Amino acid sequence: MTVTSDPGDRGHLAARARLLADPGPARTGRERRAALARLTDDWLTGLYRAAGAPAGTALVAVGGYGRGALSPRSDLDVLLLHDGPLAAEVAERIWYPVWDSGVALDHAVRTPDGARKVAAADLRAGLGLLDARHLAGDARLTADLRTRVLADWRAAAPDRLPELRALGRARAERHGELSFLLEPDLKEARGGLRDLVALDAVAASWLADAPRDGLDAAATTLADVRDALHLTTGRATDRLTLQDQDQVAERLGLPDADALLRQVYRAARTVAYASDVTWRAVDRVLAARTRRGRPFRMTRRAAPAERRPLAEGVVEQDGEAVLARAARPAADPVLPLRAAAAAAQAGLPVGHATVRRLAAETGPLPVPWPDEARDRLVGLLGAGEACLPVWEALDAEGLIGRLLPDWEQVRCRPQRNAVHRWTVDRHLIETAVRAAALTRRTGRPDLLLVAALLHDLGKGRPGDHSETGELIVRELAVRMGFDKPDTDTLALLVRHHLTLVDTATRRDPDDPATADLIAGIVGNRTHLELLHALTEADATATGPAAWSAWRASLVDQLVARTAARLTGSPPAAGGGPGDDAPGADGPTVEQERLAVEAARTGGPALALRAELAADGTESVGVELTLAVPDRPGLLGTVAGVLALHRLTVRKAGLRELDPVGTGPVLLLGWTVAAEYGDVPEAARLRADLRRALDGSLDVTRRLAERDAAAPRRPGIRTPPPVVAVAPGTASRSATVLEVRAHDAPGLLHRIGRALDTAGVRVRTAHVSTLGAEAVDAFYLTAEDGRPLAPERAQQVARAVQDALGTG
Incomplete structure (x- = not known):
């Protein structure tokens, strides 16, 4: 069958082109996506009527189109619904003009029961039907389908949600974390647009809902960037490649590609954190249902969860660290760090409501910090991998920025170097995680962990980041309550965190002057041990290309030669025992x-x-x-x-x-x-x-x-x-x-x-x-x-x- 385009189709394409070319504020972002969806609605409604569709049929938008927002190169996901006989020609009269226009179309013709069966068998199709929106024809047919699909989804949620989560994890494995990639996939990577669809699906199940603060703004940011990418490339692509970033940034009115990536990363972190919180809530609900051994009932009143103490003011409940009933954040400025350290050391996340309350009620730490605050920070960092989700939760609510004034300068800052896997801030916490595995190599694990966390803070300011970082860490160490010897040690480690690997790979290791150079910098064995461990932690946290067996052997040899040069030098404060260390003073x-x-x-x-x-x-x-x-x-x-x-x-x-x-x-x-x-x-x-x-x-x-x-x-x-x-x-x-x-x-x-x-x-x-x-x-x-x-x-x-x- 041949269907030719009519002037109405050409009129739609002309109107679409004008809409996408209009640079006015009313024709950008969310407004343009909604306007494009309305324009497309009118076009498809006209095609449906012109096709002579009989009674008992309806044209339904599903998926992204069903949500009423279209990007410039989005597919049109459309379902022709019928509850009686339907001639094939009717559907073809609708589809052919769309194909002829060059607009991508994903279509189907189904009965209501057939649509429900597909949704039950195919999770992706089921997710699309959750967003079903009536376009033309019998509105009751669409409403009935939507009602039944939502009821099916809620009834099957205990089985379907784990499947949905598994799909998300598989996507993350394939596409990585949107928050850290130099060429991210805005849709498929973790923290991207697909995860937003999953969060809406969880909400539709009535089992849990995502924390909504900032989520709408994050969704808008990702969609705006995707729109600009479509218009820049002229293609239906979701990958923000390096060669397109400057043009996309310019189209969005941003100063450069780094500013663009920081916006994307911030939005992605909001989505990823909301996903973590939501899936933990789903896990709790499903676990409770399993414990009861009976079908889930939304109205059933759950028994109070057992609360077990973790630290002063902190308890474990439902697999999370939460505040004790007697906790008073307004009177306890150390409580955020105490809760974070207790959670990480127990291998638990911090409850979302707890982090929000801490952010809202806790006042700033006194300067210098109390000893307990410094101790709890070290305990948090020393938990290794378990530190990461806790740190992300505190960072999501702005608590890290309060603790470390320079943190915001490096937060979500991209590193345009193929060697680096992470943004600057994530690299810092990853370095601390690696350092936690090396704490047995030094008598001052606290200084190692803090130096790992702070060593690249200078990248948030102009100039050589090692030199700038030394100035920052001196100020910050005093703020954190470290004494002068420890402050000097931290400053040395930050200033020279690249020195060992640079010297080992660029100088003659057999030349005595090479070991003398390092010995002159570190001054004692304690500093050498700390710098050695920090060097390895920094390199392994950077990425596979930054550390190898060859580099490690060169650094090890240099450290061994330097240690030999330092033999007989007095130990640094806190660096090791001596005859007069314990009990040198007389009894009181x-x-x-x-x-x-x-x-x-x-x-x-x-x-x-x-x-x-x-x-x-x-x-x-x-x-x-x-x-x-x-x-x-x-x-x-x-x-x-x-x-x-x-x-x-x-x-x-x-x-x-x-x-x-x-x-x-x-x-x-x-x-x-x-x-x-x-x-x-x-x-x-x-x-x-x-x-x-x-x-x-x-x-x-x-x-x-x-x-x-x-x-x-x-x-x-x-x-x-x-x-x-x-x-x-x-x-x-x-x-x-x-x-x-x-x-x-x-x-x-x-x-x-x-x-x-x-x-x-x-x-x-x-x-x-x-x-x-x-x-x-x-x-x-x-x-x-x-x-x-x-x-x-x-x-x-x-x-x-x-x-x-x-x-």
Whole structure:
């Protein structure tokens, strides 16, 4: 059959061309898409009438056209619906003029029952029918189909939504993340237009809805860019290629292609975050339905979800970290970081409502930051991969920008270099994730993680980003409360984060001057260890082309030669133990009093008091001073009692005294903090210590029972513990055992038990918890008070390693 175009078709094409060529504000963006849809509606309605369609038929727009918004090169998705016999010629009289016009057409002719069967069998077709919109003919036929399709969708939602989510994940695997690609697919990549359709489909199921703040604006941005891309290329393409970006930016009135990409990235992140929140809500609803073991009923009242404490003011509920009922964000500026760190360390996301409330109610952190805020930031970064969704949630609500004033300058900033996989801001957090796996290589994991997060902040300002970044990090480190030595270390790491790899690949590694150059820059072994780990984290976070076995070997060789040059140089502050590190100062009056009391009574003497910040205004923990007559198993027992009371040891020192000449007394000076709630009273701690020491309280068994009863959380992957015997130069009178591990309840108890079982004496100890990482040094002697023999020292190290497992 031949159907020729008539003047009406040519009139439509002329009107369409005028609409797309009109640069006026009423003919751009959303307005133009709506106007183009109305123009097309009128055209197709005319074709339907001219075709002589009989009663009992309807012309229906579906898919994107059904939503009433057409991009310049969008397909027309149209369904000819009929409930009785229909001659093929009727449909052809409608389709042929569209084909002749050159406009892409996706069409179908179906009965209502046939359309419903296709929707049930084909998810994509079903999604298109959710947006069915009447164009011409029998409106009741369209309305009935739409009603039945929506009812079918809601009834089948528990089965169809997982299928829809799987499609989205498959698209993300094929097309990547729209937020980070230099040549993104605006429709198919994660965070693109397809995900917006999926969110609408979830909303239509009535099981969940997306957070709507910013979502409409993000959808408009992506659609506007797609329109400009269609008009620039003259093709129905969704890939924003490099050669088209400048023209697309100009058409949208943007200064350059980078500004265009930043707009696209911001919109895509809004969509991706809304998708994450929505799918978690769907998972909760479906999980609840599975637990009940009965068909889902929208009106059924669910039982209150169990809430389990994670940290002060933070609980776990329905697989998310949320605020406790007693939490008061307005009075607790550290709460966002505490909630984020607790969530990441537990391998949980932060609830959307929680993040929104934190953003709305929490005030700014004081400057300098409280110690807890810095500690919680390190704990968040140290969670590795589990940090990413938590960080994205905080970033989506603007909380990261409040913490780090320069963050907005690098947020969504593209890196036009094929080596880089990520935008600047995502590269920074990815570097911190990689650094979290390298924390066992340095005694200052906190500085490594913070330097990883900040090392490229200079890319948000003009000039050499390493030099600019050094200035930024000096200001920021002071704001965050780091002291001057640590601030200098962070500034050095940021200034020279490219120095190792540049020197290793461009200078002669065998020339002594090369190692001398690096030694002059770093100054000590601690800085060298930190710079080495930061270099590897930065390169592996950049992309596969930035790091290879060859580059790694060159850097390793340079570091080894530099370390040899630095042998004998004094350790940096916090860089490692020495003979005078723990307990160099004499005991205080209070410590002497407790030691005398313990020696005379034969039992534990204990005191608790708040430990204040340097300015004397802020409590940063509780100082626990304990004196106990020396006896086997003491360290593990005391640590176990603290773990039973859910006290976290932030720092600790241990040493021997003989205050009255009757025998040694162990003096423990520890700073502890409650995981949540209040620190128990001294009398209660003393009573449990007495019971543990006389054997009436089995600490190990009680801890094991509590762990067995605790709910199993997904947890996070952490680097395995490292237990090593320090070089003989670390101490002249003891063997120094260094332990680096991820902090966990009962960690010090397990170490103490292993040392007690090994039959060695702990003369002194230096325990630090930096974020979520434990960096400990134990000064050990044999029963005769001498250092351990080398073979014996290695046996003890293996025993402690076995007690800690693999992390």
